[in-house]
Amino acid sequence: MSPVEVDGSIGEGGGQIIRTSIALSITTNTPVLIYNIRKKRPNPGLQPQHYTGVKIASLISNADVEGLKIGSEFIRFHPKKISPNISKVDVGTAGSIPLILQTLIPAFAATKLSFPLEVIGGTDVKWSPTIDYMKNVFAPCLEALGIELNIEVKRRGYYPKGGGIVIFQVKNKSFPREFKFEKSNREVKILSICSNLPKSVAERQASTALKILEKSGLNMFKVVEILTEKSLSPGTSILVYTIGQKGAFIGADSVGEKGKPAERVGQEVTTTFLNETGLMPDLDSHLSDMIVPYLFLSPFPSKVRIPKVTSHLETNLYVSSLFIKRNYTLKKEVDGSIIMDISR
Numbered sequence: 001m002s003p004v005e006v007d008g009s010i011g012e013g014g015g016q017i018i019r020t021s022i023a024l025s026i027t028t029n030t031p032v033l034i035y036n037i038r039k040k041r042p043n044p045g046l047q048p049q050h051y052t053g054v055k056i057a058s059l060i061s062n063a064d065v066e067g068l069k070i071g072s073e074f075i076r077f078h079p080k081k082i083s084p085n086i087s088k089v090d091v092g093t094a095g096s097i098p099l100i101l102q103t104l105i106p107a108f109a110a111t112k113l114s115f116p117l118e119v120i121g122g123t124d125v126k127w128s129p130t131i132d133y134m135k136n137v138f139a140p141c142l143e144a145l146g147i148e149l150n151i152e153v154k155r156r157g158y159y160p161k162g163g164g165i166v167i168f169q170v171k172n173k174s175f176p177r178e179f180k181f182e183k184s185n186r187e188v189k190i191l192s193i194c195s196n197l198p199k200s201v202a203e204r205q206a207s208t209a210l211k212i213l214e215k216s217g218l219n220m221f222k223v224v225e226i227l228t229e230k231s232l233s234p235g236t237s238i239l240v241y242t243i244g245q246k247g248a249f250i251g252a253d254s255v256g257e258k259g260k261p262a263e264r265v266g267q268e269v270t271t272t273f274l275n276e277t278g279l280m281p282d283l284d285s286h287l288s289d290m291i292v293p294y295l296f297l298s299p300f301p302s303k304v305r306i307p308k309v310t311s312h313l314e315t316n317l318y319v320s321s322l323f324i325k326r327n328y329t330l331k332k333e334v335d336g337s338i339i340m341d342i343s344r
Contacts, residue, residue, distance in 0.1 A: 003031035003076065004322050009039035011315035015050050016289075019103045020316050022054055022077060024293055024323040026061045026107040031078040032323075038073075045071040049095050056089045057103050082107060084115045091121025094162030094233075096128035101168060106293050108170035109147045116169045122157040123164035124193075124237035129286065130253040131166060132191055132239040137251035140243050141287055145294055146174035156195045158235025158255075176298035181247035181282045181305075188213060189223045191239045192266075194256075195231035201262045202226045205238045208266030213240075216274055238265055240273040250277050250284040279337040281307045288340065292316040296324040301343040309338055 006021045018034060025032040038044045046054070051070055054077065058065045061079035068075060091100055097119045108114070123131040129138070131153055139149040148171040157164020190213075192206035206224050213222060220242065236256030243249045252273035256265045276284040283291065288306040293316065295302045306313075309330055317328055328342045 001031060003033040003078070006032060006034045006319060006322060008034050008037035008073070011318055012311040013040050014038055015053075015099070016312050016315050017319060018050050018075070019053060019099060020293060020319045022057045023103045023106045024320060025077055026057060026063075026079045026082070027110040027293070027297065028323050029079060030323060031076070033074065033076050035074045037075065045073045046075070048092065049099070052091050052095055053100055053103055056091070056100060059083075059089065060086060060104060061107065082111055082113055084113055086117070088118040088120070091119060092162070094122035094125050094157055094159040096125050097121045097123055097157065097164060097166050098129045098131055098134045101134060102290060105142075105147075105149065105170055106297065109142075109172050109175050109294070110297055112172040114169060114171045116167050118165065118167050120157075120163065120165055122159065122162045123153060123166060124156060124235060124255050125159055126255055130237045130239060130255065131164070132193070132237065133241070133251050133253045136189075136191065136239060137241050137243060137249055137284075137287060138290060141249040141283065141291060142294070144249075145179055145291075145298070146172070146177040147294070148173050153229070156193070156229050156231035156235065158195065158231055158233040161232040163232040175294075176300060178300040179295060179298065179302045179304070182244070186220060186242045186244045186248060187223055188218060188220045188240065188242045189225070191225045191227070191241075192236075193227045193229055193238070194236040195229050196234035197236060199226065199228050201236055201256070202228065202238075204262035205236060205256070205266040208263045209238065209240055209270040212267060212270040212274075218274070236262065236265065238269050240269050242277065248282055249287055250281065251287070252276055252284065276307055279305075279307050279335055281305045281337055285310050285313070289313040289316045293320050295342045296320040296326050299344065301341075304340045305333075306338050306340055313340075
């Protein structure tokens with residue numbers, strides 16, 4: 001079988017192309033050749049996070065791989081049968097666990113395999129969704145598609161030491177099924193967490209977020225949860241989100257940094273959340289790109305209102321269309337929102 005050829009410099013031109021290509025390669029049992037990897041970036045080629053992600057995916061899928069080394073600008077990946085005999089993988093230091101999950105979950109869902117997998121690495125790091133976003137926003141959205149995603153956080157992992165421990169398991173309950181939305185009353189929830197720091201740090205993050213939400217006039221009931229959890233490195237994160245049982249999955253997260261006041265972390269996440277929810281979309285802008293491979297894998301047409309078009313969204317639509325033939329459009333509405341329409 002000839003491989004699907006993916007130009008790694010197209011669109012977002014970074015790690016997203018690699019993750020989506022490898023995920024769909026495993027899911028559709030199709031070999032893939034990715035070339036020009038991160039060609040336009042200051043440090044082109046595979047970086048440690050991408051290398052580790054592909055390595056883990058190759059172990060899970062028993063794939064034959066060429067070009068898998070740091071700095072390589074091409075990968076040839078030929079998956080075989082997914083192995084249920086692997087129980088633990090290590091991303092390394094603070095490498096993002098959520099980004100690894102993005103690569104693996106579609107394959108588990110499509111093949112209907114279900115076994116717990118322990119992943120060690122970073123749970124809450126920059127340039128990645130936090131593990132709380134995956135658990136509280138992404139997982140409920142997958143549930144609407146018929147996929148049950150269980151995530152258990154045994155230990156937090158922050159930069160620089162990482163060492164977070166997450167156990168996840170995917171169960172295909174009824175995927176694929178039609179992706180429909182119904183408007184319903186929803187709560188806005190705030191989840192603020194700190195590790196190896198005074199609880200007051202998490203409280204200040206949450207307090208700032210709550211004050212901004214109240215000033216915005218957002219007329220929804222608000223739930224605040226503040227937790228302290230163990231980790232190897234000190235760190236904080238916060239998630240502001242709202243989900244409905246059959247519609248609207250919107251979230252925003254932020255990760256604390258050394259020298260960054262807790263109040264600023266709370267302000268950043270709430271500003272992002274208000275920008276995401278302002279046009280009353282079905283999905284936030286990050287979730288809209290993360291869900292694309294699943295919508296392409298489904299034989300049902302889908303029509304989703306999203307707040308904006310991002311480079312990650314365009315990238316995932318492009319890559320997904322190389323593996324699975326679907327027609328798609330992005331249409332701007334009068335209010336500025338975008339209708340993403342994926343048809344057969």
